[in-house]
Amino acid sequence: MITEFDAWGVDERQFWLRGAVPDEIVDYNAEGRMWNVYGHPEAVGVLSNPRLFSSNLMRLMAAEIGADPEEAQAGELLYLDPPRHTRLRRLVxxxxxxKVLADxxxxxxxxxxxxxxxxxxxDRFELVSAxxxxxxxxxxxxxLGVPASDRDLFRRWAESLIPTTSEDFSLAGRFEGQEEATAATMRQREEFGEYLSEYLEDRRRRPCDDLLSGLVHAEVEGERLxxxxxxxxxxxxxxxxxxTTTMLLGNTILCLDAHPDEFARVRADRSRLPDVIEESLRCLPPFAVTTRVTTAEAEVGGVTIPADQLVMVWIGAANRDPRVFDEPAEFRPGRDPNPHLTFSRGIHYCIGAGLARLEGRIALNILFDRFPEIATIPDEPPQFIRSSQMLNAHKLTLAVSS
Incomplete structure (x- = not known):
């Protein structure tokens, strides 16, 4: 698989995002003051134990970014632990x-x-923008109940949530540019809040059958949000x-483009498409790393991690653990089982996983129906978002035949 991807001029280390299990299943990065977990069973153990491995990163990060811990994580499902996480997650x-997905x-x-x-x-189009x-x-x-015509704004706000350098994970102090990047993200969030404010006020006066109305009128622990x-x-x-869906679509096409035999098989037998999507998710997870903080001393893979430590769980590596996946470097749709961790595990399992799979299956089927041939263009290789968390194509021009 790497051979084909090298043709796109992508740096192998960046592309795989540590997507191979090293000799040491758990190691410590002293410079960044963080622990790295690479193995699949070890990752499952961390992600499935919110009591010992908290998602409340703000306990450690607040001082680094100059934020109030409680204010910074208000409503942040990604950074909340039970019981608050359980109650807010139930709302969404x-x-x-x-039933909603089927409809x-x-x-x-x-x-x-x-x-x-x-x-x-x-004869050609750019998959991401189109x-x-x-x-x-x-x-x-x-x-949500907001105008779809504002989708360019949505894209900018969504992408502002993604860190773009490995230093974003470090607790080793303030890095050059980190304060500026944090301030820019906060400005984007403030802008998003201002945008939503008029819709929230409208839903208070005139509730509709949408998610914003449900959130505006919901109560958690007897209080409105x-x-x-x-x-x-x-x-x-x-x-x-x-x-998740944007990256799933692009990454599945990239995997199939790199494996034309599999592309031909799924075109001929569309019942194989869910397996192709799952294997693409395993090989190229939209988000290849997730983070936890230890609440007490914990043992992971035979290594003792002290309390109050940042723990990086490398999904990209866990998805290629040879103890779990036979020939993990191979693109092999139909693996059974295929227990990839792309959508995480436990209470923070990706809430949009079902929607991403549904949109991917429908959109790819239609693409295959409309275009008998789909391929990347050698002279126009994919352009990738560079991020310490993920790597996906933000521009993917395809040659097609109708």
Whole structure:
């Protein structure tokens, strides 16, 4: 697989995001003051134990970024532990129930056709701007109850949530540019909050059948959510309901392009598509690392990690652990089992996983129907977002035949 990807001029170390299990399953980065977990069973153990491995990073990070811990994590599902996490998660779960997802199928199919029609392509188009970005943005905007026409704003806000350098994870002190990057992210969030404020006020006066109305009128522990909490929850939904699908679509096409035999098989037998998506998720997880903080001394892979330590769980490496996956470097749709950790495990399992899989299956089926041939263009290799958390194509031009 790496041979094909090298042809795109992508640095192997950056592309795989530590996507191979090293000799040491757990190691310590003294410069960054953080522990790295690479093995699959070890990762499962960390992600499945929120009592010992907390998601409340702000306990350690607040001092580094000059923020108040309680204020910084208000409504932050990604950084909350039970019981607050359980109660807030329950509020947004109903936006992704099996019934809601099933009801969305016709709309997703219709949008896919509309977006491809609008691309007006005959022999080439850019996948991300034409389909992979706008499709999930429109869907999540309609679920929230805000105008899908603002999708460019949504994209900017969503991408502002993603750190772009490895220093973003470090507790070793302030790095050059870190304060500026943090301030820029906060400005984007303030802008998003200002944008949502008029819709929140409108839903207070005139509730609708959308997620914002549900959040505005919901109570947790006998109290209504603050505007900041609702905005932060919307941030999470924007991230979970938008970027996961955008990256899933692009990365699945990249995997198939690198393996034309598998591409031909799935075209001939569409029942194989869910397996292709799952193997693409394993090989190229949209987010290849997640973070926890120890609440007490903990043992992981035979290594003792002290309390109050930053723990990096490398999903990209865990997904290629040879103790769990036979020939992990091979792209092999139909692995059974395929217990990849791309959508995490435990209480923080990605809330948008079902929606991403659904949108991916529908959109890819339609792409295959409309274009008998799809391939990357050697002279126009994919352009990737460089990030310490993930790597996906933000520009993917494809040659197609109708």
């Amino acid at each position: 779960n109903h936006a992704f129930t099996p 969305l199928e016709p709309r997703i199919a219709s949008l896919t056709h509309e977006l491809l029609d609008a691309a007006a392509t005959t 389909l992979a970005h706008p499709l999930p943005v429109i869907v999540i905007a309609e679920l 603050s505007d900041k909490e609702i905005t932060t929850l919307a941030d999470v939904l924007l991230l979970a309901g938008h970027l």
